Amino acid sequence: MAVTGPQWAGDAKSGLPPGRPADRRMLLRNWLFGLAVVSLVIAVGFLGWHLARLAAPTVVRWQISVIDARSDAPPRPHLPASPFAR
């Protein structure tokens, strides 16, 4: 029976001993990518927050005009009798 060794031994990347410059560069690149992603996500969230606040007055005024245009006011009532005369 031939001894083939563990499965991971055939993988060149995972077989690299830690601490080699190429591995550290890859690790640094991954960290920088993660940092960039987190920064981008925070920046986009902040931008969205600002955008919502900037657009809100226009949107709310549009909402108000639409809501009031769809409201049916009741007819004007008749003058009531004096409440003190009953």
Place this chain on the structure above:
Amino acid sequence: MRLAVLAVCIMVAAAFGLWRGWTSVTVDPPGPPPVCQLIRPELFDVLVPGHGPLRSEGEEQSMPGTRSNTCLAENTPRMDGARASLWVALVRCGRHDGDGPRCIERDGAMPTALNRVKHRVALGDGAGYVVSGNPVTGQVVNFSACLGTYLVYVRYEAVGATQPATVESATVVAEEVLSWL
């Protein structure tokens, strides 16, 4: 794969930012018309006989995200003890604290009172009133009605009038204001 995850993260962040900004923003609406001018003088004469000059107030008391004005008519007690006071507020709703401009959906638009029966009335988008006091010391009706982005609040106090008459009077005032909007 990485780009797909990045795109999803960015979309979620943008949606969260938009939602947070939208729910926390306060927007004042355009001001409502002066409520004193929306009530016929004859109505004041009937409900508050012999009243003095109408007293209107501007927007000093407006809550954040709303604009309002008020109108007050009062008379002095007659010989038979009859007395009346009518205070009307017209509020227009904007946006504040996550509440939108639709009056009926806002917290606190309808009258609330502990240990009092809240009566509902079919007027506008929703209306209701609470009665307090008694015929001797004075019936007080607090009436609220919503129509679109408007809230009409009527406080009618009458000494020497029956409760049904007081309620009907407050209802007519709210209906009168809503009819102009």
